Amino acid sequence: xxxxxxxxxxxxxxxxxxxxxxxxxxxxxxxxxxxxxxxxxxxxxxxxxxxxxxxxxxxxxxxxxxxxxxxxxxxxxxxxxxxxxxxxxxxxxxxxxxxxxxxxxxxxxxxxxxxxxxxxxxxxxxxxxxxxxxxxxxxxxxxxxxxxxxxxxxxxxxxxxxxxxxxxxxxxxxxxxxxxxxxxxxxxxxxxxxxxxxxxxxxxxxxxxxxxxxxxxxxxxxxxxxxxxxxxxxxxxxxxxxxxxxxxxxxxxxxxxxxxxxxxxxxxxxxxxxxxxxxxxxxxxxxxxxxxxxxxxxxxxxxxxxxxxxxxxxxxxxxxxxxxxxxxxxxxxxxxxxxxxxxxxxxxxxxxxxxxxxxxxxxxxxxxxxxxxxxxxxxxxxxxxxxxxxxxxxxxxxxxxxxxxxxxxxxxxxxxxxxxxxxxxxxxxxxxxxxxxxxxxxxxxxxxxxxxxxxxxxxxxxxxxxxxxxxxxxxxxxxxxxxxxxxxxxxxxxxxxxxxxxxxxxxxxxxxxxxxxxxxxxxxxxxxxxxxxxxxxxxxxxxxxxxxxxxxxxxxxxxxxxxxxxxxxxxxxxxxxxxxxxxxxxxxxxxxxxxxxxxxxxxxxxxxxxxxxxxxxxxxxxxxxxxxxxxxxxxxxxxxxxxxxxxxxxxxxxxxxxxxxxxxxxxxxxxxxxxxxxxxxxx
Numbered sequence: 001x002x003x004x005x006x007x008x009x010x011x012x013x014x015x016x017x018x019x020x021x022x023x024x025x026x027x028x029x030x031x032x033x034x035x036x037x038x039x040x041x042x043x044x045x046x047x048x049x050x051x052x053x054x055x056x057x058x059x060x061x062x063x064x065x066x067x068x069x070x071x072x073x074x075x076x077x078x079x080x081x082x083x084x085x086x087x088x089x090x091x092x093x094x095x096x097x098x099x100x101x102x103x104x105x106x107x108x109x110x111x112x113x114x115x116x117x118x119x120x121x122x123x124x125x126x127x128x129x130x131x132x133x134x135x136x137x138x139x140x141x142x143x144x145x146x147x148x149x150x151x152x153x154x155x156x157x158x159x160x161x162x163x164x165x166x167x168x169x170x171x172x173x174x175x176x177x178x179x180x181x182x183x184x185x186x187x188x189x190x191x192x193x194x195x196x197x198x199x200x201x202x203x204x205x206x207x208x209x210x211x212x213x214x215x216x217x218x219x220x221x222x223x224x225x226x227x228x229x230x231x232x233x234x235x236x237x238x239x240x241x242x243x244x245x246x247x248x249x250x251x252x253x254x255x256x257x258x259x260x261x262x263x264x265x266x267x268x269x270x271x272x273x274x275x276x277x278x279x280x281x282x283x284x285x286x287x288x289x290x291x292x293x294x295x296x297x298x299x300x301x302x303x304x305x306x307x308x309x310x311x312x313x314x315x316x317x318x319x320x321x322x323x324x325x326x327x328x329x330x331x332x333x334x335x336x337x338x339x340x341x342x343x344x345x346x347x348x349x350x351x352x353x354x355x356x357x358x359x360x361x362x363x364x365x366x367x368x369x370x371x372x373x374x375x376x377x378x379x380x381x382x383x384x385x386x387x388x389x390x391x392x393x394x395x396x397x398x399x400x401x402x403x404x405x406x407x408x409x410x411x412x413x414x415x416x417x418x419x420x421x422x423x424x425x426x427x428x429x430x431x432x433x434x435x436x437x438x439x440x441x442x443x444x445x446x447x448x449x450x451x452x453x454x455x456x457x458x459x460x461x462x463x464x465x466x467x468x469x470x471x472x473x474x475x476x477x478x479x480x481x482x483x484x485x486x487x488x489x490x491x492x493x494x495x496x497x498x499x500x501x502x503x504x505x506x507x508x509x510x511x512x513x514x515x516x517x518x519x520x521x522x523x524x525x526x527x528x529x530x531x532x533x534x535x536x537x538x539x540x541x542x543x544x545x546x547x548x549x550x551x552x553x554x555x556x557x558x559x560x561x562x563x564x565x566x567x568x569x570x571x572x573x574x575x576x577x578x579x580x581x582x583x584x585x586x587x588x589x590x591x592x593x594x595x596x597x598x599x600x601x602x603x604x605x606x607x608x609x610x611x612x613x614x615x616x617x618x619x620x621x622x623x624x625x626x627x628x629x630x631x632x633x634x635x636x637x638x639x640x641x642x643x644x645x646x647x648x649x650x651x652x653x654x655x656x657x658x659x660x661x662x663x664x665x666x667x668x669x670x671x672x673x674x675x676x677x678x679x680x681x682x683x
Contacts, residue, residue: 017104030112030643038134040127041663075087155203210242222234303669336388364425367417415479467538471544542608574597
């Protein structure tokens, strides 16, 4: 049974484990994040099912260079003649140990909590991830102890790049220091992984003694990686074990800290009670704008997990991570997400920082499509990220009223983008003779439908994509409105923009509206032919603040999208009527990439769909009730069908539409927030 329930410190989610099959339990995940791009994640029974699961994944160069430091712990209780394991792991052919059989309940609030019962002995294991540092606390709280017990804790260490897998050939060493146990790679040699150079894991368990018993444990199996057609087994290092004797109520804490080039003064043992209070205070602060709406609280707390810091030119800036467990910060995702994650939640200073961060990294009138996983290097491979930046910048102005920042730091970037797109920039991006934006060729993947494997672009939308030109029209209209409303003295710029608006509106309706089918063409090819494939990209031509379409055309778009593409969890990327439709997202990367935008459901699209639906049908009690039904399944998913308290990246196109991809995706959460507020707010 899954419930959204109020806990003592903030809104939390609880899962009753009793009687639930292990196969079902292994599909329920949890996530804790810090502000550095680091995180902690596993399943509700503590069994890691993917290479990205671990109790401490830290970022050596926040939010990049992420290292899986502490994978898991195996705890054992010796009670009289009985031996009881609390941990759960999977190996080829078996799940062992089966600690989940003694697990009664799981809950998540400012940490995650596992509730065990062994006869009369009750034990709560909690995991907390500290903010602003790569430190995890694993806390064991023993209740009344009727009979003395011995407790041992084996830390299971990865200390490897979080994208890769570890093997026994890795040279990992341990060293006792005054602050605890230091675990690190041996001196560099020909096989040394430069990514982990100098990184060290410090373990400290006050109240317990450490027994040196270094060994490798082989063939941990990750079923999620196996399903994705990837390598799925790895070897992990166990340095020994901590042990203690317990004969009264006890709280035991294992501290894990990841750092580069460790020095004794770098880590001061925190006070666990203060840590818990600080985490609870932060959650209360984040959820406060939700105004006692339990579901909105959970959404706002989910939104917070994607907000991180990145150092640009020696200045710390806010950024938005696209998704956990594997994405870093992507421009397109950041700007689509920003209104829901930061403006709806009234985090205006952070929204400003995100916009300034990306604007400062712009080049040639283009906003970065992403930052590198291992550095601050900006990558440019997108035609729409810059246009989404413009929309987000104006949304920021509207929500915050911060005219000074907009005028001095954002408007120059907006004008630079528009001029560059008009006259030409990277990847052949330019305004054609009809005023519409054209870009790319058959080998590029510049739109959000960008899956490509071994040189094959599975959705080669080059030329004039429909959503790109809807964004282009919207950008021109936003700038024209701003210049008019502020009484701009640059009359030449205003007249130029107005002229472009008129040309683009006429060309858009003439080229994209397909009278035969009653929907918008998805793309106009360079030779003038068109691709009339029924895709959800056309919904943006209705949902954006300004639409070039007539009201009748907008209604037709919403109607066909609802009829052919809407599912309980978002919009399909291709109609099931199309012979290229792929109903399941599974298998090797080539198979998954083929299905990624050929029928797979994207929950983030529910936001623009609900916005468009209310826009053309009127926002009243009846239409809001209908729209509420559209988002109800995603709210159920939020409560625990996947990553508890979060929304995944994608779902299968076919029923039962299993969650796939990233288990926590920024724009999925952001657009559900937007849709939820549209449905539930009286304004």
